[in-house]
Amino acid sequence: MQIVCCVKQVPDTTQVKIDPATNTLVRAGVESICNPYDLVAVEAAVKITEKYGGSVSVITMGIPSAEVQLRECLSLGAHQAILVSDRALAGADTLATSYTLASAIQKLNEIDPVQIVMCGKQAIDGDTAQTGPGIATRLGFTQLTYVSQIIGLDIQKQTITVRREIENASQIIEAKLPVMLTVELELGAARYATLPGLIKAIKHEIKVWGAKELSCTAEKCGLKGSPTSVKTIFAPPPRKGGPVYDTTEGMDQAVNSLLDTLFQKEAAIMSEILSNDSKVKNA
Amino acid sequence: MPKNSEGKDIAEVNPKKCSGCQACVGECPVGCIDIEDGVAKITAEKCIGCGKCVMVCPSDAILFDKPIKKKVVKPAEFVESGIAAYKGVAVFIEVKDGVAADVSWELVGKGRELAHKLNTNVMGFLVGHNVKSIAAEAISYGCDSVYVLDNSAFETYVSRVYGAALTELCRQVKPEVFLIGASSLGRDLSSVIATQLQTGLTADCTGLDVDPQEKLLMMTRPTFGGNIMATIYCRNHRPQMSTVRPKVFKMPKRDPARTGEIIPFKYDNVVEPLIEILETIKMDTANLVDITHSQVLVVVGKGACDSKNFQMLEELAALLGGSVACSRPLVEAGLLPYVRQVGQTGKTVAPKLYIGIGVSGAVQHMVGMQGSEKVMAINNDKNAQMVQVADYSIIGDYVKVVPELIKGLKARIPNIQTQGAQQ
Ligand SMILES: Cc1cc2nc3c(=O)[nH]c(=O)nc-3n(C[C@H](O)[C@H](O)[C@H](O)COP(=O)(O)OP(=O)(O)OC[C@H]3O[C@@H](n4cnc5c(N)ncnc54)[C@H](O)[C@@H]3O)c2cc1C
Ligand SMILES: Cc1cc2nc3c(=O)[nH]c(=O)nc-3n(C[C@H](O)[C@H](O)[C@H](O)COP(=O)(O)OP(=O)(O)OC[C@H]3O[C@@H](n4cnc5c(N)ncnc54)[C@H](O)[C@@H]3O)c2cc1C
Numbered sequence: 001m002q003i004v005c006c007v008k009q010v011p012d013t014t015q016v017k018i019d020p021a022t023n024t025l026v027r028a029g030v031e032s033i034c035n036p037y038d039l040v041a042v043e044a045a046v047k048i049t050e051k052y053g054g055s056v057s058v059i060t061m062g063i064p065s066a067e068v069q070l071r072e073c074l075s076l077g078a079h080q081a082i083l084v085s086d087r088a089l090a091g092a093d094t095l096a097t098s099y100t101l102a103s104a105i106q107k108l109n110e111i112d113p114v115q116i117v118m119c120g121k122q123a124i125d126g127d128t129a130q131t132g133p134g135i136a137t138r139l140g141f142t143q144l145t146y147v148s149q150i151i152g153l154d155i156q157k158q159t160i161t162v163r164r165e166i167e168n169a170s171q172i173i174e175a176k177l178p179v180m181l182t183v184e185l186e187l188g189a190a191r192y193a194t195l196p197g198l199i200k201a202i203k204h205e206i207k208v209w210g211a212k213e214l215s216c217t218a219e220k221c222g223l224k225g226s227p228t229s230v231k232t233i234f235a236p237p238p239r240k241g242g243p244v245y246d247t248t249e250g251m252d253q254a255v256n257s258l259l260d261t262l263f264q265k266e267a268a269i270m271s272e273i274l275s276n277d278s279k280v281k282n283a
Numbered sequence: 284m285p286k287n288s289e290g291k292d293i294a295e296v297n298p299k300k301c302s303g304c305q306a307c308v309g310e311c312p313v314g315c316i317d318i319e320d321g322v323a324k325i326t327a328e329k330c331i332g333c334g335k336c337v338m339v340c341p342s343d344a345i346l347f348d349k350p351i352k353k354k355v356v357k358p359a360e361f362v363e364s365g366i367a368a369y370k371g372v373a374v375f376i377e378v379k380d381g382v383a384a385d386v387s388w389e390l391v392g393k394g395r396e397l398a399h400k401l402n403t404n405v406m407g408f409l410v411g412h413n414v415k416s417i418a419a420e421a422i423s424y425g426c427d428s429v430y431v432l433d434n435s436a437f438e439t440y441v442s443r444v445y446g447a448a449l450t451e452l453c454r455q456v457k458p459e460v461f462l463i464g465a466s467s468l469g470r471d472l473s474s475v476i477a478t479q480l481q482t483g484l485t486a487d488c489t490g491l492d493v494d495p496q497e498k499l500l501m502m503t504r505p506t507f508g509g510n511i512m513a514t515i516y517c518r519n520h521r522p523q524m525s526t527v528r529p530k531v532f533k534m535p536k537r538d539p540a541r542t543g544e545i546i547p548f549k550y551d552n553v554v555e556p557l558i559e560i561l562e563t564i565k566m567d568t569a570n571l572v573d574i575t576h577s578q579v580l581v582v583v584g585k586g587a588c589d590s591k592n593f594q595m596l597e598e599l600a601a602l603l604g605g606s607v608a609c610s611r612p613l614v615e616a617g618l619l620p621y622v623r624q625v626g627q628t629g630k631t632v633a634p635k636l637y638i639g640i641g642v643s644g645a646v647q648h649m650v651g652m653q654g655s656e657k658v659m660a661i662n663n664d665k666n667a668q669m670v671q672v673a674d675y676s677i678i679g680d681y682v683k684v685v686p687e688l689i690k691g692l693k694a695r696i697p698n699i700q701t702q703g704a705q706q
Binding site: 011013016017018019022024025026027028029030032063065087088089090091092093094095098125126127128129130131132133134136137138142143144145146161165166167168169170171172173174175176185222223224226227228229230231232233234235236238239240241242243244245246247248251252254255256258259261262263266269272273274 | 505
């Protein structure tokens with residue numbers, strides 16, 4: 001049994017800043033990390049193989065430097081890593097990304113049957129959460145999103161049981177293998193790499209596959225294979241701050257002048273909020 | 284304009300503007316662009332000065348002064364590709380436990396606006412079991428017609444089953460635009476349909492409009508953790524699909540007198556679910572509060588996380604008929620449940636009044652509350668980001684400010700005063 005984890009190299013979005021002079025995103029120099037959700041997936045996959053056997057393969061589609069994130073996954077216990085990298089794949093939207101990743105998974109499947117594909121719930125940069133379901137649909141795998149717990153596998157019955165989170169409820173679901181899971185952070189933090197893990201990660205030879213190795217149709221990859229195109233990127237107009245009431249100049253006075261202004265300037269909103277009707281609705 | 288050693292005019296990247304999206308890397312016919320240190324870099328000696336990268340750059344980050352030939356798609360090409368056959372704005376009507384999700388009606392409302400600009404009509408796509416009354420409701424909220432897929436197999440939602448059915452419906456009806464609410468169900472479903480239809484899907488939009496020249500859907504969404512906005516087009520594929528988070532658009536007025544057509548859609552090839560839901564665990568009532576529905580939110584941050592003061596925060600919320608929500612550290616500390624979290628990895632809220640108490644205003648938090656009508660900050664640091672953006676701020680220790688605020692509010696709300704007198 002092979003488990004494939006899809007991992008994405010992303011910029012650390014907490015470090016991304018907006019240049020106030022030009023109101024543009026400053027991307028240069030921001031550190032690249034492994035998408036946090038994907039590390040959780042790798043950990044869960046390694047745990048499954050520790051209990052049920054099998055191996056974990058990690059794949060990423062990205063620029064050559066994404067090798068760093070693959071080695072991180074190897075140090076956490078993944079058994080092999082594949083870098084899918086080719087200029088022809090650049091500028092892909094989720095439709096083209098899922099096509100390319102599904103092609104890579106199919107190639108892995110020819111060597112050793114893939115029973116589980118794991119993705120993060122979302123990538124913290126693109127943030128669409130569309131890649132996982134796209135892969136599942138292309139491969140015809142059972143789809144389980146928002147997985148917060150893996151309860152168990154039944155190898156005989158070829159099923160997996162998981163807990164998934166939806167609005168205001170959780171579901172316990174038994175699903176037929178092969179399956180594609182997208183995982184929540186609650187599934188559990190990644191372990192710390194061990195020294196042998198780190199050594200293995202450094203020594204491991206990472207396979208690099210391009211569009212040719214995957215026998216991808218050029219029209220379905222990269223920018224060409226992407227129905228969506230980003231027309232413009234801009235920083236949201238900053239909200240402008242209003243009056244500031246400092247309580248060091250008197251608590252009572254600050255709070256009361258704020259309330260006076262609020263009830264005067266925002267009379268419409270305040271009366272709507274305080275009308276009995278809306279209060280009943282909110283209760 | 285920069286030249287290479289052969290004297291050829293070449294393109295140059297302004298690293299300050301580049302977002303690293305890689306569109307130019309994919310477009311460059313000679314492979315002379317690489318991503319280095321997060322941004323695009325052009326190898327001058329390889330560049331042939333064709334200017335193609337300039338055309339695709341969404342950030343205006345490539346300098347190139349030569350006039351570029353724009354490729355114009357002629358209307359005839361549209362007819363040939365079959366795109367012209369797609370008409371109308373479709374909205375997926377999400378049903379849960381026999382009730383339609385508000386976000387569906389919000390999208391019907393927005394759909395009307397788009398349909399007006401596109402000179403077309405609004406269709407509801409309704410999947411479920413015994414959903415007749417919801418079809419009628421869809422008309423009253425603004426649909427001109429509702430396609431209904433009613434089958435006992437649609438009683439509970441399963442992505443495969445709904446995905447296959449809606450794909451078939453799209454193939455038959457051919458809408459030019461298809462909108463889906465970005466609820467957990469909608470996010471699970473939308474990519475299944477888009478992948479089968481081989482069309483574009485834009486996630487979590489906060490703005491939808493029609494390009495006045497090209498008559499294309501302009502889909503605007505936050506990315507990079509809410510740091511930037513991107514406007515996305517889906518030029519040559521149909522339908523143009525998009526998901527939209529709840530509460531982004533206003534709920535339309537319901538008009539029971541509106542008329543429209545309800546069309547049962549014959550669909551027999553229900554696919555196998557491949558899953559069995561063994562158990563559904565509803566959250567306990569404390570967790571059931573839907574902060575996206577509150578008109579007023581008292582949002583507790585790490586600076587106000589002392590649980591012995593929670594009661595006064597709840598009192599403040601109750602006084603204004605609102606609910607208590609929070610930033611992520613409170614959820615991480617186990618002080619409040621996840622359903623109360625506002626932000627990128629929590630809920631998007633748009634109350635009439637947002638009161639942030641001890642919330643610093645990190646970007647990941649802000650993306651979830653930018654749509655709030657009025658924002659008030661209570662913070663002891665006047666340099667906090669939240670204070671910079673709030674419409675009203677009080678600088679001070681919340682432990683002292685909040686009781687004073689409650690007192691002041693009570694004095695200004697007449698009926699509360701009398702209630703107080705009666706007690
Ligand atoms: C500003 C901007 C806006 C965009 N908006 C859209 C849009 O609305 N619609 C659209 O279709 N595309 C969009 N894209 C393109 C999109 O970011 C890419 O297709 C990206 O490769 C995958 O999407 P994501 O980052 O949203 O990942 P998600 O779908 O959120 O990722 C979920 C999981 O899929 C896996 N995964 C994703 N990408 C990779 C990868 N390259 N290698 C391995 N595993 C991966 C990971 O497990 C990840 O956790 C946008 C790009 C930019 C720059
Ligand atoms: C991928 C990712 C996703 C994230 N998603 C979310 C999300 O969805 N939602 C979210 O909220 N965060 C999210 N975060 C976390 C986010 O980056 C911030 O860490 C978080 O929002 C900070 O919460 P805070 O403002 O409550 O705390 P802090 O940043 O610690 O701010 C506390 C504030 O309280 C003030 N204060 C302290 N004492 C007092 C007092 N006595 N009286 C009044 N004021 C006081 C301080 O001046 C300060 O401004 C995410 C982070 C990452 C990396």
